[in-house]
Amino acid sequence: MTSVKITDLVKDYTLRSGLKRTRLRAVDHVSLELTPGRTVALVGESGSGKSTIAKILTRMERPTSGTVEVRLDDGTPVPNGHYRREVQMVFQDPFASLNPFHSIEHHIARPLKIHGRTQSQEDTRARVLEMLERVNLTPAEAIAPRRPHELSGGQRQRVAIARALAPGAQVLIADEPVSMLDVSIRLGVLNLLGRLQREDQLAVLYITHDLATARHFSDEIVVLYRGRVVERGPSDAVILDPHHDYTKLLALAAPDPERPGRVTSEAAVDRKAIDNSTCYDHFAGEWREAAAGAKAAVSAD
Numbered sequence: 001m002t003s004v005k006i007t008d009l010v011k012d013y014t015l016r017s018g019l020k021r022t023r024l025r026a027v028d029h030v031s032l033e034l035t036p037g038r039t040v041a042l043v044g045e046s047g048s049g050k051s052t053i054a055k056i057l058t059r060m061e062r063p064t065s066g067t068v069e070v071r072l073d074d075g076t077p078v079p080n081g082h083y084r085r086e087v088q089m090v091f092q093d094p095f096a097s098l099n100p101f102h103s104i105e106h107h108i109a110r111p112l113k114i115h116g117r118t119q120s121q122e123d124t125r126a127r128v129l130e131m132l133e134r135v136n137l138t139p140a141e142a143i144a145p146r147r148p149h150e151l152s153g154g155q156r157q158r159v160a161i162a163r164a165l166a167p168g169a170q171v172l173i174a175d176e177p178v179s180m181l182d183v184s185i186r187l188g189v190l191n192l193l194g195r196l197q198r199e200d201q202l203a204v205l206y207i208t209h210d211l212a213t214a215r216h217f218s219d220e221i222v223v224l225y226r227g228r229v230v231e232r233g234p235s236d237a238v239i240l241d242p243h244h245d246y247t248k249l250l251a252l253a254a255p256d257p258e259r260p261g262r263v264t265s266e267a268a269v270d271r272k273a274i275d276n277s278t279c280y281d282h283f284a285g286e287w288r289e290a291a292a293g294a295k296a297a298v299s300a301d
């Protein structure tokens with residue numbers, strides 16, 4: 001089993017417009033831990049830095065500063081060559097993430113072979129079918145030869161999940177895994193992720209805009225605002241007893257069947273105050289100082 005510890009992560013992008021260069025701080029001194037059998041939900045509006053953290057975790061981006069430590073049960077770091085096997089990602093768009101020219105079997109056989117998980121052709125075939133069954137794509141023999149366009153969005157996302165787990169991944173980064181799916185099938189895919197997590201004791205980072213599913217499918221919620229953590233704690237505590245104005249704003253904007261109407265006005269929330277605010281930590285039961293530099297999210301070079 002594998003754990004991830006992110007410490008004081010910062011990611012700056014340099015934006016160029018003509019001769020002018022601007023620094024944008026996408027991730028601002030974020031620390032969090034992913035441990036086996038637990039899901040941490042990273043919530044925040046568009047542009048708050050969620051995907052940037054996912055990209056750094058999966059080594060698609062390098063951090064400007066800070067560390068990402070991925071360790072095995074005995075505390076030893078995951079060897080560099082095994083990192084991609086251990087840490088896998090499920091992307092938001094199941095239509096773009098699968099290659100239209102390859103069969104479903106190819107998509108799952110490839111990581112099995114690359115990461116040395118099979119001994120022979122027959123073994124590969126048997127494991128592909130086993131993975132398809134694990135994600136409820138049955139009959140697996142009928143699904144395996146199909147191409148992605150012959151499957152529904154939900155089925156494609158199940159293939160993407162099977163592909164992510166095929167190398168034996170222990171850490172799963174799920175970046176808005178159901179937001180592009182029809183509302184009616186979202187729950188099925190999230191339940192599947194929950195079951196696989198329990199069976200394999202995966203450490204999961206669930207990235208979402210949606211506080212309701214974050215509460216239901218995660219143990220801990222970390223609320224991100226402009227790259228900065230503004231509230232964190234056990235899921236129920238963050239949702240039922242939000243302390244930070246930004247979390248309250250997210251909660252108000254979320255549809256709630258028990259509360260008629262939907263708040264779309266931000267009039268009640270002072271964004272300037274949020275910019276200058278500290279972070280509420282439910283684990284510690286106290287407000288903590290915002291990270292140094294947090295107030296300068298965008299600055300000219």
Ligand SMILES: Nc1ncnc2c1ncn2[C@@H]1O[C@H](COP(=O)(O)OP(=O)(O)OP(=O)(O)O)[C@@H](O)[C@H]1O
Binds near residue numbers: 013014046048050
């Ligand atoms: N490659 C890049 N170059 C420059 N700026 C970037 C790059 N990638 C992301 N950004 C900026 O960094 C900030 C954080 O973006 P990010 O995609 O991490 O947010 P997000 O919370 O995942 O948003 P969404 O929910 O829309 O995916 C945004 O202001 C974005 O425009």
